[in-house]
Amino acid sequence: MNDQTATNLTEVEQARKVALAVQDVSKTYGATRALDRVSLEVTTGAIHGLMGGNGSGKSTLIKMLAGVVTPDEGKLSLKGEWIDARSHTPARAKASGLHFVHQQNSTFPDLTVAENLALGRGFESTAVKSINWKAQKARARKVLDRFEIDVAADTHLVRLSPAAQMMVAIARALQDQDHTDERGVLVLDEPTASLPKHEVDVLLTALRRYAADGQTIIYVSHRLEEVTAITNEVTVLRNGCVASRLTGAEISHDTLVAGITGSSSSSQNFGSRRSADAIASRVHLSQGAGFRETALTLSRRTSDGLSDEMLLVRAGEIVGIAGLLGSGRSRMLKQIFGATPRDEFDVTVRSGTVPSSDMRTAMKRGLAFVPENRLREAALPELSIAENLSITSLSEHSRAGWIRPARERMAAQHLINEFGVRAPSTSAPLTALSGGNQQKVILARWLQRRPDVLLLDEPTQGVDIGARNEIHDLVRAAASAGTAVLVVSSDFGELAALAQRAVVISGGEVVDSVDGPLTEDILNDTVYAQEKAL
């Protein structure tokens, strides 16, 4: 039966000239179905948009194309030849002309344009195998001409505009395909996430030109405006399935949003379904307990010396910060805590104002911050669980600078029990724990200080579903004990499950807010609507 469909597709392919096709690809991670029989067809010479919210399976599909993720089943056609998708490898992706340029791009800022173009390809060399810089530069100039990039070959990449850097990365990926009939497929993964508006236009113009020249492009983005402006066909993923396929005039803001968010009533989403009950119980709780006092105020300084309220969080309230990648949501949390300098806005808490770039004072004023990247910014890996817990409260555990080990151990044991950390002992190193339990330790580290304001950045990233629910419960418990919580998450399902209301951030500014009961769909709608308005 599969053979039958394959033959049919091949016929269609010949008619439409399909550059790349994927058929019935599935991938399961533990309990999550990341891709569920996804099929995709990319017409030769088209710019094919690939869209979907967080967790839609978009990145899994890209990784599968790159040969980095092996799917459970499915077929793949490159250059008209069907293969079992499970046998796809990075080497094969490269050999069949798939070129990937990622948002966190792999260019080297301190090297020149010519050097960047040569890396990964090989340098022009002289008879004695030393690099022939003259030939190298000449070749780089030729590539730059061909891709119409108006920069000198010996400029250091860091001096170029972000759009030009991205174009050099693209040129590097494509430099070797000289003949039109040998064109492969260029996959651009969120190429504009870190580009300012006018730079985006420069890049899009260049991409249109390459496509007109016959280059097939897969354009992965969550920016609706760009996708409607540049693509000829779009595949939208939702919950691991293809939600819609659009071509030509069908591609509009509304059709894309409908595809990304689905019809809100029939949503199967776990997060949004939970949230209704959770909100009902929590609204009751916070009102009953009478936590109406303002715990955190962010105010922007205006030109006339007055201040303009940007965000206000009351004690016992959980407020979400929603925004797209590159909207400045993580940066805002770091600025509030003082880990990143700020001069755009002032922070006031109950015990006074919080100065910029002074984390110690921020802590004294009752702020707590759980950063996004646990491994890099929170874990003290080879230190024990007890030591990881007490580090924010050393003065509590010591007398005149001397640590009291029994007291420290007891406090750690108490926290482990209270926060449901599954740990062999308080003296085990932090890395003996699973990711979810490590995150509970980090949370406990801060909550033992009974902070007035808790800043959470992606609190359950890389954490399994069970631990995720437990962490949510711990955050709710902290809120009902009077802590004001500000939470950033790229998973809108999580925000819907956790927060009572949310603000939308774009370009480091609060641009909108959602006050009613949150659902993943409402958040998606608001965030993408904002994106269109900009």
Add this chain to the structure above:
Amino acid sequence: MTHTQDTTNGPAGSPDPATLPAPVGSAEAEQKRKAARARTGKARFVDFLESYALLVILVVIALFFCFWSETSSTFPTLANMRILLASQAVIGVISLGTLLPLLCQEFDLSVGNIAGLSAIMVAASVSSNGSVLGAVAIVLAIGVVIGGANALIVTRLHVNGVITTLGMSTILGGIILQRTGGLAPASNIPQSLTNFGTGLVAGVPVIFITLLVIAAITYFVLNHTSLGRQIYAVGSNMDAAKLVGLRTDGLRAATFVVGALLCALGGLLYVSRAGGASPNVGATFLLPAFAAAFLSAASVRPGRFNVWGTIIAVYFLAVLNNGLSLAGVDPYVNDYVNGGALIAGVALATVLYRRRTT
């Protein structure tokens, strides 16, 4: 597919063998707890082996030299033991001075020449005026000035620590050469100082007892005070330490300054023991001190640089070198031993660190 839906919505989630038991009181949990206890029993033995392997090897090597015909008449003598304990006390103190910055992931390559400069300046000073108090002042001044300079360059100018201290070490070498002209200064060390360097209390060299006292103080500060905990936190993850409000720059600076003070003190101890100072002595301290500091991560508290591990490592290297010298091997063999030990120390530290953190 339907199965996955069910488990995500189930109230307790699926029982995952990878996570440790959650429910308390059930028979299943009891069983798992027993299994965990059995595991810790075995783990404890492995931990013990890992922790004290170097000490065991030290004892085995010492016993070997006691019974090996080449050394059985010279190694296990009271005189040799005293020489061994006393001569290594200087290296021991300098190793602790190396250990402190290393705890913050900083290399101080100037340790040898700080001790060397301290030695020649102390020797010159006490020879001219006989004041031990003056010698102590020199030690303090060298420690604060040179350690402080290293600290400022590393934390304020953000120059890589290896480069900073390599440059500093070279400059200090120049100062030593300038002050001595490459010759050992004529020395007239007062009796009070040499008595300290060569004296015995209850048959044990005073200078070795001094090392133990310094090591004990360092140990207590590092492991039983808030300051020491903060230093270990900086060494574990500087970004995380910053984000829990630690003064990471101040802590790193403190380890450089106190480390330099210990090295300068090492110079004073050297003069008291050797009764003089030579311009080349600094260079001979550097490698054994680093080897010992790195080997410390392979004993007592595996995966972490620590005080008693450093002391064990100093004497491990000393016994090995001493035994081989007594057996009459050529002096270059000692270089093989020290160099090999440094590499082995780093390799072991890396392996044990990985085992603990992954």
